Amino acid sequence: MILRAMIFLAVFGALQFTWQLLDGSALYHLLIDQGVVVPAAVLGRALTPDLGVHAVANHLRDTSGGLNIINGCDGMETLFLLFAGFAVAPLRWRARLYGVLVGIAVVYTLNLVRILALFYARRRDMALFDLLHGIVTPAIMVLSIAAFYYVWLRRSDGPVTR
Numbered sequence: 001m002i003l004r005a006m007i008f009l010a011v012f013g014a015l016q017f018t019w020q021l022l023d024g025s026a027l028y029h030l031l032i033d034q035g036v037v038v039p040a041a042v043l044g045r046a047l048t049p050d051l052g053v054h055a056v057a058n059h060l061r062d063t064s065g066g067l068n069i070i071n072g073c074d075g076m077e078t079l080f081l082l083f084a085g086f087a088v089a090p091l092r093w094r095a096r097l098y099g100v101l102v103g104i105a106v107v108y109t110l111n112l113v114r115i116l117a118l119f120y121a122r123r124r125d126m127a128l129f130d131l132l133h134g135i136v137t138p139a140i141m142v143l144s145i146a147a148f149y150y151v152w153l154r155r156s157d158g159p160v161t162r
Contacts, residue, residue, distance in 0.1 A: 004088040012084035016077065023071045032074050033057050040069075040115045047116070051123075060119050067119045073133075075111030078141045082107060085149050095156040099149075106148050110141055 022028045037055040044053030044060065051062040060067045082103045086096050114137045121129040 008084045008088045011087045012080050015080040015083060019076050019080070020071070028071075029057070032069055036074060036111065036115070037069055040112055040119070043112065043116060044119060053119075060115065062119075062123070064123055067115070067122055069115065075107055075114070075141065078111070078145050079104065079107045081142065082145050082149065089149075089153060091153070091156050095152075099152045099156070103145065103148060103152070107141075107145060110144055114141060 033055070037058055037060055040060050041053050041055035044051065044062070053060065053062050055061070058069045060069065083100065086100050086103070089096060089099070091099065117137065118129060118133055121132050
């Protein structure tokens with residue numbers, strides 16, 4: 001149990017440290033600007049075409065301002081928690097791999113919804129934005145991925161015997 005906790009912390013720490021080193025790099029901008037902000041802008045335009053939602057680098061913009069997606073607000077920490085959890089999960093390799101792949105899609109989808117919720121909250125009420133940004137959406141992200149992880153472990157093809 002202690003070994004698994006240590007491995008979990010080491011994997012999470014290594015991923016987080018590496019991501020911090022990549023801040024501002026071409027890979028960072030590819031993943032965030034093109035992989036997160038552009039799809040959020042496309043969804044925003046589909047939901048509210050009259051707002052003129054568009055992506056500018058790591059900014060989700062409209063006629064009244066917008067939202068900056070910066071390191072720490074990109075959903076990567078939630079993804080790193082998931083990776084670290086699957087690194088120590090007592091699962092067969094196939095269940096672990098599928099769990100990670102499905103989990104990436106879950107985190108990505110949750111994060112896009114979170115970004116759009118924050119974008120619209122900021123337009124409406126800064127106090128609501130602050131509440132959602134600082135407390136509600138981070139808690140929802142972590143609790144949602146923890147629930148996903150729990151369900152995946154319970155429904156997997158069985159633990160590896162050690």
